[in-house]
Amino acid sequence: CMPRSPRARTSCVSVIPQECLNRQQALSVVQQMQKLLVAQEAAHLQAPCQAGVGSRLAVPIPTHACLSTEMCPQLAAPLNGRMLGRSLRVGHEVHFICDAGFRLVGSETRACRHNRTWSGTQPFCRSIDDCSSNPCANSGTCVDGNQSYTCLCPPGWSGPSCQTPGTLAPTISPCPSNRQPRCAEGRSGSRRCSCDTGFQLQPGGVCQDVDECQLYQSNPQTQICLHDCLNLPGSYRCLCPPGYLLHADRNACEDVNECAGKQHNCSQGELCINTFGGYRCVHPKCPPPRHNTSYVKTSCERNPCPMDSRACHLAASSISFHYLPLQANRTVPRVLFKMSTTRFVGDSLRFAITGGRGQGVFAVRRSDRQTGELLLTSPVAGPATLEVELEMSEFSHKVLLGKHIFKVTAFVSPYVF
Ligand SMILES: *[C@@H]1O[C@H](CO)[C@@H](O)[C@H](O)[C@H]1NC(C)=O
Ligand SMILES: *[C@@H]1O[C@H](CO)[C@@H](O)[C@H](O)[C@H]1NC(C)=O
Ligand SMILES: *[C@@H]1O[C@H](CO)[C@@H](O)[C@H](O)[C@H]1NC(C)=O
Ligand SMILES: *[C@@H]1O[C@H](CO)[C@@H](O)[C@H](O)[C@H]1NC(C)=O
Numbered sequence: 293c294m295p296r297s298p299r300a301r302t303s304c305v306s307v308i309p310q311e312c313l314n315r316q317q318a319l320s321v322v323q324q325m326q327k328l329l330v331a332q333e334a335a336h337l338q339a340p341c342q343a344g345v346g347s348r349l350a351v352p353i354p355t356h357a358c359l360s361t362e363m364c365p366q367l368a369a370p371l372n373g374r375m376l377g378r379s380l381r382v383g384h385e386v387h388f389i390c391d392a393g394f395r396l397v398g399s400e401t402r403a404c405r406h407n408r409t410w411s412g413t414q415p416f417c418r419s420i421d422d423c424s425s426n427p428c429a430n431s432g433t434c435v436d437g438n439q440s441y442t443c444l445c446p447p448g449w450s451g452p453s454c455q456t457p458g459t460l461a462p463t464i465s466p467c468p469s470n471r472q473p474r475c476a477e478g479r480s481g482s483r484r485c486s487c488d489t490g491f492q493l494q495p496g497g498v499c500q501d502v503d504e505c506q507l508y509q510s511n512p513q514t515q516i517c518l519h520d521c522l523n524l525p526g527s528y529r530c531l532c533p534p535g536y537l538l539h540a541d542r543n544a545c546e547d548v549n550e551c552a553g554k555q556h557n558c559s560q561g562e563l564c565i566n567t568f569g570g571y572r573c574v575h576p577k578c579p580p581p582r583h584n585t586s587y588v589k590t591s592c593e594r595n596p597c598p599m600d601s602r603a604c605h606l607a608a609s610s611i612s613f614h615y616l617p618l619q620a621n622r623t624v625p626r627v628l629f630k631m632s633t634t635r636f637v638g639d640s641l642r643f644a645i646t647g648g649r650g651q652g653v654f655a656v657r658r659s660d661r662q663t664g665e666l667l668l669t670s671p672v673a674g675p676a677t678l679e680v681e682l683e684m685s686e687f688s689h690k691v692l693l694g695k696h697i698f699k700v701t702a703f704v705s706p707y708v709f
């Protein structure tokens with residue numbers, strides 16, 4: 293894992309404190325240890341009973357090892373890990389380490405005993421992310437722990453894996469924020485200690501959890517989560533508000549389309565409109581018959597007018613409904629909607645805002661001879677529902693041929709995403 297750069301939207305969370313070995317240094321230490329062990333074994337084979345040979349090596353050789361040619365059975369390296377030391381002779385030791393992202397479960401060191409059996413148990417390397425199997429049901433958020441996980445359940449679900457209907461307050465089991473450092477004896481006899489990724493060595497000699505959320509989330513320049521950040525021992529996790537799911541990059545939040553997923557309760561005859569962070573059930577209605585004017589119920593097209601009814605001829609010949617989901621605080625000016633007619637028979641079109649509560653933030657303008665557009669003119673802090681009614685009138689030699697009404701509703705999310 294590379295040190296994170298500001299604004300990097302990756303799942304790489306490692307914070308490498310000054311006291312910790314970097315990857316290069318760690319590799320070189322491992323290589324040195326391997327060389328040391330190989331040299332140690334070679335020295336043993338060449339001069340089996342000269343105890344002095346091993347004296348300049350950091351690891352003392354038990355003298356009884358010199359006397360034995362008896363061997364223990366061959367051992368295997370764990371999957372996703374390595375075994376250091378090759379000698380199977382009585383008195384010798386082998387060591388096990390795991391690859392990055394895995395931790396050792398079982399014996400770190402095994403010794404070949406006098407009765408030609410190995411001490412300890414065969415270790416294995418276990419993936420560090422206990423959440424990798426997605427153990428939380430019903431959109432619960434998984435929090436990785438020490439060989440365990442905790443599910444943060446959405447409202448309406450509870451239980452260890454969020455499988456039980458019913459609401460309980462979400463809880464996180466308290467995790468220790470301090471750990472013991474890993475220490476190794478250096479060649480000169482000095483001790484060198486380091487901490488796991490996400491921990492920082494304190495003057496007292498303990499590894500203290502780095503609170504990545506406190507460190508990075510409050511500053512927009514270094515923000516690591518699009519919405520909320522949860523600090524965990526050694527790492528952090530991003531959280532999203534209801535109606536969003538954590539994006540595969542583990543930092544951003546993605547809107548859930550409740551309408552496509554049938555996760556809505558809109559009744560039959562209602563239209564489901566997906567919005568950022570939720571959905572709305574709408575039921576567009578054509579105006580009731582009035583002044584000899586009536587509309588086709590399904591399309592809101594005007595029925596033919598009685599020949600002599602001026603009121604009917606002046607009424608809109610069509611009414612249409614449009615629903616626009618919008619994020620909060622979008623930059624302006626922004627074109628939200630375009631209108632034109634496919635049956636343009638006159639010589640000019642005029643566009644106007646004729647009503648609606650959202651009048652303060654909208655404007656209408658012509659974009660070409662046959663098209664008008666609705667503009668958002670100032671940012672809207674959600675949540676809000678803004679309605680605006682637009683009229684497009686068609687003229688021929690300054691005589692009104694007909695008009696069309698567009699009823700536009702913008703659903704503004706409480707979030708900017
Ligand atoms: C070998 O010796 C160890 C103690 O040195 C003992 O615990 C173990 O049970 C012995 N194993 C066998 C198979 O005798
Ligand atoms: C993880 O938990 C085990 C006990 O279940 C404990 O022995 C071990 O030290 C813990 N590891 C860390 C890194 O906290
Ligand atoms: C749909 O469910 C929400 C809560 O889940 C409720 O507030 C709303 O009234 C319901 N709508 C209908 C049309 O049943
Ligand atoms: C409705 O139509 C009738 C004739 O069809 C007409 O006499 C009357 O004036 C019309 N009403 C309006 C309000 O236009």
Ligand SMILES: *[C@@H]1O[C@H](CO)[C@@H](O)[C@H](O)[C@H]1NC(C)=O
Pocket residue numbers: 620621672673674706707708
């Ligand atoms: C939108 O902008 C307003 C004013 O700048 C601010 O108070 C509000 O918190 C912003 N809303 C969001 C969701 O960022």
